[in-house]
Amino acid sequence: MSVGRDEVRVALHVRYNDGDARVSSFTPSLNASALRCLVTSTLMGVAIAASLDAQTFAPILDVDQVVQQPAGPAPTPPHTGIRAMLKELGSDVKKLPSTENLFWVAVGSGLALAVHPADDNVTETLVGSRTADRVFKPGAVLGQSYTLLVIASTVYATGRLKDEPKVSHVGMDLIRALAISEGLTEALKYTARRERPDQSGPTSFPSGHAADTFAFATALERHLGWRFAAPGYLFASYVAASRLPANRHWLSDVVFGAAVGIIAGRTVTSEEAAKYPIAITSVPGGVAIRFVPHHSRAVLLAHDEH
Secondary structure, X not given: OEEOOOEEEOOEEEEEEOOOEEEEEEOOEEEHHXXXXXXXXXXXXXXXXXXXXXXXXXXXXXXXXXXXXXOOOOOOOOOOOHHHHHHHHXXXXXXXXXXXXXHHHHHHHHHHHHHHHHHHHHHHHHOOOHHHHHHHXXXXXXXXXXXXXXXXXXXXXXXXXXXXXXXXXXXXXXXXXXXXXXXXXXXXXXXXXXXXXXXXXXXXXXXXXXXXXXXXXXXXXXHHOHXXXXXXXXXXXXXXXXXXXXXXXXXXXXXXXXXXXXXXXXXXXXXXXXXXXXXXXXXXXXXXXXXXXXXXXXXXXXXXXX
């Protein structure tokens, strides 16, 4: 690592042991603001890690266990009123330190660092593009926290008024996911102090629109499954991308914002959903991330036990 007054350059060398030993290097250039973002995301991971004891870290050694969840449908709590929601929100904060969230912090930080060299080029390409502006302009309003809160509150109120606990449970989790997302995002913004591309203020990292919409989509996925939540993730991706031609965020801002949203959504539903269809498996030279259908995963687990 070389450090100068205006930038920091980090060289990462990777060796692939698959018969042909090869070495590749990736050298992103980090200015002082981007470095603060990297440090901030790292501190977030350190804070989570510091809250975990040695026994909690044991499952990390078995990477297949990092992102698995309890089996079964999302149970409906006996109470879904305002008091119950506030009580659960307090529990959500306590559940933030977890090995799974530490994993997502690492993924988000790594991806944000990987795309950081493209920040300037992406901004220059999209800002001023009439096509991009026309296509993505609605995202600024659709992804606002108050827009998502109105939708979540409507779902919650509908369930309460019609005495449908499952519906109010979904709405309750959506509201809690947004609350956790906003809390994490604001804390990170005022820690990183990264200037926005349009120079409107030092609150660029991470993107709140990306965090909130991915939190919303993740909470939906945990209740409804991928078949029904896929449109939610497409919507979240659209909103996240809309921040680039609007000149409000850098690419690395929206990438890490998406990770923050996933953390928020998964935290509030961590004891409620069917197994998340992701398996992380060791392979020669690294790890592989696989998406596994639930019925296939059951077969694989049964095979492993034998």
